[in-house]
Amino acid sequence: MSKHTMDYSGRYTPADYVCTGCNATGCKLWRDYGMSLFELQCVDCACRASKIPVDVDEKGVRMGRVGPTRDIGWYVPAIPDPLLIGYLPYLDRPVDALDWWTRLPLRPLKSDAAVAQT
Numbered sequence: 001m002s003k004h005t006m007d008y009s010g011r012y013t014p015a016d017y018v019c020t021g022c023n024a025t026g027c028k029l030w031r032d033y034g035m036s037l038f039e040l041q042c043v044d045c046a047c048r049a050s051k052i053p054v055d056v057d058e059k060g061v062r063m064g065r066v067g068p069t070r071d072i073g074w075y076v077p078a079i080p081d082p083l084l085i086g087y088l089p090y091l092d093r094p095v096d097a098l099d100w101w102t103r104l105p106l107r108p109l110k111s112d113a114a115v116a117q118t
């Protein structure tokens with residue numbers, strides 16, 4: 001068994017699951033739907049880039065123009081694929097993978113931030 005597979009069962013986040021704007025990690029991240037797959041953004045950076053108020057709940061859901069959505073402008077939930085090669089396509093997200101993303105905190109936990117700075 002390769003160690004380089006995605007574990008959707010807990011709150012594991014891959015080493016490169018980091019916000020490119022502010023280095024936030026261990027929390028929900030979004031990716032640009034149309035651009036580089038690897039440019040990840042945290043809720044605050046994605047909202048700022050999209051000029052959208054930060055009105056996202058802990059589950060990563062906000063009220064969009066047509067109802068509740070996990071999207072922030074052009075940003076969609078960044079969910080690693082099972083082999084950690086890239087991110088799952090927008091319309092192909094297994095329930096366990098989406099549950100993993102939903103389980104992550106909206107922002108880095110204080111303990112994670114402290115570890116990241118050492």
Ligand SMILES: [Zn+2]
Pocket residue numbers: 019020021022023024041042043044045046
């Ligand atoms: Zn950020």
